[in-house]
Amino acid sequence: MTTKQQADAAVAPLASLSRRKLLKTALWASAGTALVVAGGFAWLRRSPVDELPAPDGLKQLSASEYHLFRRAIEVLLPTDGTLLTPVAQIPVIANIDHLMGLVEPAIREELGIALGLFDNAAVFSGLHGKRFVDLDDEAALRYFDVWSAGNTLQRTLATVVKKFVYVSYWRDPATWPPIRFDGAVSDRWGIPSLGNSPLPDESVEVTA
Amino acid sequence: MSRIDTVNAVPAQGLNVVQASDVSAAELTLRADAVVIGSGAGGAVAAYELARKGLDVLILEAGPYVPSTEFSEDFNDSLERLYQDHGGQTNKEGDLLLLQGRCVGGSTVVNGCVSFRTPDFILEEWGEKFGLTNISPEAMRPWFERVEEHLSIKENGEHEIAMHSRLVRDGARKLGWSVKPFKRNIRECALTGHCLSGCKTDRKQSMLVTYLPWAMAHGARLHSDTRVTRILENGGRAVGVKAEVVGHDGIKVADMHVDADIVVLAAGAVQSPLLLQSSGLANRSGQVGKNFACHPSMYVAAKYPHEVYPWRGALLGVYVDEFLTPEKGGFILEAGGLGAVEMCLLNEPGSGKPFLQFMEEARYKSGIVTLIHDHNVGEIRWDNGRKVVDYKVADSDFPSMLAALKASAEIHFAAGAEKVFVPSVEKLEINSVDEIDTVLAKLENKPQRLRLVSYHPQGTLRMGADPANSVVAPHGETHDVKGLYVTDASLLPTSIIVNPQVTVYALASYISSEILKRT
Incomplete structure (x- = not known):
């Protein structure tokens, strides 16, 4: 079975669904027993992380969203053994929380549902019967890769999670020196501003 | 129409913009000869071309005023x-x-x-398919040359x-x-x-350092944080706009009413059709927002x-x-x-x-x-x-x-x-x-x-000679509402393949000349 076939098989009932009002229906139809509540899900499997609180100071992320992104950061940014800035030194979660605050409220609501789907769908995706937050590293990475090659909904969700994580790491200037990205240079180089341009010479008019 | 003949000096840097933080009244009523919606490529050029001929011009920009001294050279920060x-x-x-x-x-x-200039074969196609023979390659050449000179465009x-x-x-x-x-x-x-x-460092010749300060030197006023919510019409003529002044915290500061005989719509190819749809105007063809x-x-x-x-x-x-x-x-x-x-x-x-x-x-x-x-x-x-x-x-x-x-x-x-x-x-x-x-x-x-x-939305208020399948007439005025002009990339009846900023500058210059002929 190819990666794509695995992906299609994993969440086949969701294949034609991509809009938010159908997301809840999608999970319901797939899991059969899912209890879907407004703005979120009752979990298809309990996880040890459900008992753990989110850190103080988060303004946008729910506890479940925090745990999902925490796990995604661990598997998507394995900086140990690389020359890159250790992920532990970068406030990736805080940056994700900030980005969430920029999302239009209606889309933010959809996003919450979508993230819940991403987490829960791993239960019935044929992987390990676990939520994404409980997958081991290898399975979690495979989950991302399978979904990146999957149906429209899967590709969308995998991309969304990755983008939040990647941007929230790489936006921090502390991540730039190892890849020799220069960042802001004008002040450092002492480049003067040219300011506003002077009024143009209007002695000749266009004659159309 | 009022006539403003005084020309002020262009400030060395920055613009004297009225921002939400400057507004204390809950309701503002303003009067202008021409109100320009949007301060980008189409709006800024139109504002300057009208102001330098003595019209009292008011520019309304939904976004914030961020002077170049505050640019961070950080792409994420800039996106936000x-x-x-x-x-x-x-x-x-x-x-x-x-x-x-x-x-x-x-x-x-x-x-x-x-x-880029608009490719000749695109302009020729517009002439053949949309009746836009007035903006042929030959007719547009002086307008391209004008904006290229103004904006230091060179290889x-x-x-x-x-x-x-x-x-x-x-x-x-x-x-x-x-x-x-x-x-x-x-x-x-x-x-x-x-x-x-x-x-x-203001090397890019954007509107921020060219046409906007030039328009303001000729008396144009510029309000940022001001989102037009409706274009007003009476008896088939545009008569002004309604707008909201919104602070950077998202809280409305004031309602604004502007009386103007000329409305220039240049909010961009996404926002301009949305505004016309909200206003219920200029859509006899059913093409507003299409294409x-x-x-x-x-x-x-x-x-x-x-x-x-x-x-x-x-x-x-x-x-x-x-x-x-x-x-x-x-x-x-x-x-x-x-x-x-x-x-x-x-x-x-x-x-x-x-x-x-x-x-x-x-x-x-x-x-x-x-x-x-x-x-x-x-x-x-x-x-x-x-x-x-x-x-x-x-x-x-x-x-x-x-x-x-x-x-x-x-x-x-x-x-x-x-x-x-x-x-x-x-x-x-x-x-x-x-x-x-x-x-x-x-x-x-x-x-x-x-x-x-x-990077190049376009085509949503397309220009054409036939009111049955276009929104804007060849001279830039909407077919349905007199005094309502469009000068942004919404006009382009087909995609032009190349980056469209010079096309918009040149069309806005040309349409401004048509506005002045009719004023």
């Missing part, structure tokens, strides 16, 4: 402060990022300075062609393809590579065996126009640099370690931006109070996308690249010329398959 929807504007499917400036100066503040010198662009030039030349230096609207480029975050096109772009990155540093030097150096005309493919390829954050968003090298390796090797990357002559198949509309950008790449355009991808890969390999990354959601890499066709054959025209970006 200077772009529409904090850089998160997408189509309905979420697979096409639609980047538009939302600040005083509009997209001209954050574009890459690329300055890149050799020092403005960075390593990433030299590679593309080398590859194209080896293949025998036409490749040319860009023309750009810039003075003494400082080669920072941060064009998309605004030019901190959206956007030049869906891909960034085709490649890894080279040597360091390239794609963020160093002028952002855009050369372009390949071998395939410009529709019979040869209808696309152009632009050699473009990019920074770390953009790089992590535009490619999919795999999850985990492969991704980190991709980023560790960032300085070895170079890239090509593809622009295609897409059909006008999209639509902008409201849906339960939410903006919808309904656009998918047409099946008829997909071959052009693939051809542009293939040509980009061929250029990279001809220039010595080791590997080309297909800008797809799933991991797709090409390791040699022989693999190009096999890998690209895996792509399908389905949502969330390619990583697409658009």
Whole structure:
């Protein structure tokens, strides 16, 4: 079975669904027993992380969203053994929380549902019967890769999670020196501003 | 009409903008000869051209005023402060990022300075199919020359062609393809590579440092943080606008009412049709918001065996126009640099370690931006109070996308690249010329398959001679509402393949002359 076939098989009932009002229906139809509540899900499997609180100071992320992104950061940014800035030194979660605050409220609501789907769908995706937050590293990475090659909904969700994580790491200037990205240079180089341009010479008019 | 004959000096730096923080009254009532909605390419040029002829001009900009001294050269920060929807504007499917400036100066503040005239064959097509014989290549030439002179548009010198662009030039030349230096609207480029975050040292000749200060020198007033909610009409004539002044915290500060005999709509090809729809105006043809096109772009990155540093030097150096005309493919390829954050968003090298390796090797990357002559198949509309950008790449355009991808890969390999990354959601890499066709054959025209970006929304209030299938008449006034003019990229009846800023500047200049004839 190819990666794509695995992906299609994993969440086949969701294949034609991509809009938010159908997301809840999608999970319901797939899991059969899912209890879907407004703005979120009752979990298809309990996880040890459900008992753990989110850190103080988060303004946008729910506890479940925090745990999902925490796990995604661990598997998507394995900086140990690389020359890159250790992920532990970068406030990736805080940056994700900030980005969430920029999302239009209606889309933010959809996003919450979508993230819940991403987490829960791993239960019935044929992987390990676990939520994404409980997958081991290898399975979690495979989950991302399978979904990146999957149906429209899967590709969308995998991309969304990755983008939040990647941007929230790489936006921090502390991540730039190892890849020799220069960042802001004008002040450092002492480049003067040219300011506003002077009024143009209007002695000749266009004659159309 | 009032006449303002005084010309003030252009300030050395910055603009005297009325911002939300300056407004203390809950209701503002203003009067102007002409109210201009939007301060980007179409709005700023119209404001200047009308103001310098003595009209009392009021410019209303929905976005904030961010002086260039506050530009950070940090792309993420810039997305949040200077772009529409904090850089998160997408189509309905979420697979096409639609980047538009939302600040005083509009997209001209954050574009890459690329300055093309409208191709002659496009203008000729508009004449044949839409009755726009008044804007033939011959008729438009003086308007192009005018804006090119005003905005210091000239061809890149050799020092403005960075390593990433030299590679593309080398590859194209080896293949025998036409490749040319860009023309750009810039003075003494400082080669920072941060064009998309605004030019901190005012070298880019955006509206922020040219037409807006010039218009204000001629008496134009500019209010930022002011979102027009309705265009007012009486007896088939535009008579003004209603607007809201909204603080940077999102809280409304004041309602505004403007009386004006002339309304110039230049809010951009997404916002302008939405405003007309909200106002219930100018839609006898049913075309308001229809015919959206956007030049869906891909960034085709490649890894080279040597360091390239794609963020160093002028952002855009050369372009390949071998395939410009529709019979040869209808696309152009632009050699473009990019920074770390953009790089992590535009490619999919795999999850985990492969991704980190991709980023560790960032300085070895170079890239090509593809622009295609897409059909006008999209639509902008409201849906339960939410903006919808309904656009998918047409099946008829997909071959052009693939051809542009293939040509980009061929250029990279001809220039010595080791590997080309297909800008797809799933991991797709090409390791040699022989693999190009096999890998690209895996792509399908389905949502969330390619990583697409658009910088050029256009076509949603198209111009034409026939009121039955166009919104705006050939002289720029809407067919249905007298005194209501459009000067932004909404006008373009077909996509123009190339970057549209000069087209908009020239059309806005021409339409302003038509407004003055009728005033």
